[in-house]
Amino acid sequence: xxxxxxxxxxxxxxxxxxxxxxxxxxxxxxxxxxxxxxxxxxxxxxxxxxxxxxxxxxxxxxxxxxxxxxxxxxxxxxxxxxxxx
Numbered sequence: 001x002x003x004x005x006x007x008x009x010x011x012x013x014x015x016x017x018x019x020x021x022x023x024x025x026x027x028x029x030x031x032x033x034x035x036x037x038x039x040x041x042x043x044x045x046x047x048x049x050x051x052x053x054x055x056x057x058x059x060x061x062x063x064x065x066x067x068x069x070x071x072x073x074x075x076x077x078x079x080x081x082x083x084x085x
Contacts, residue, residue: 007047010047014043026070031067
């Protein structure tokens with residue numbers, strides 16, 4: 001399972017239980033669309049730290065890094081040093 005799929009799965013299992021995973025694409029704006037609130041952002045950051053072994057600081061929790069699944073995947077890859085993915 002890729003990063004984007006893992007994050008989508010986590011969101012639908014832990015945050016939006018019962019919703020249709022197909023309703024969110026990689027480009028769906030999760031913050032502007034009010035899909036993620038402050039509590040769910042912290043849960044997601046904790047998940048990223050646990051699964052991907054990266055450090056997510058409060059200053060990392062900005063729309064450019066966590067605004068969509070694709071942005072989160074790019075953020076995780078940059079934290080891990082995987083800039084070619």
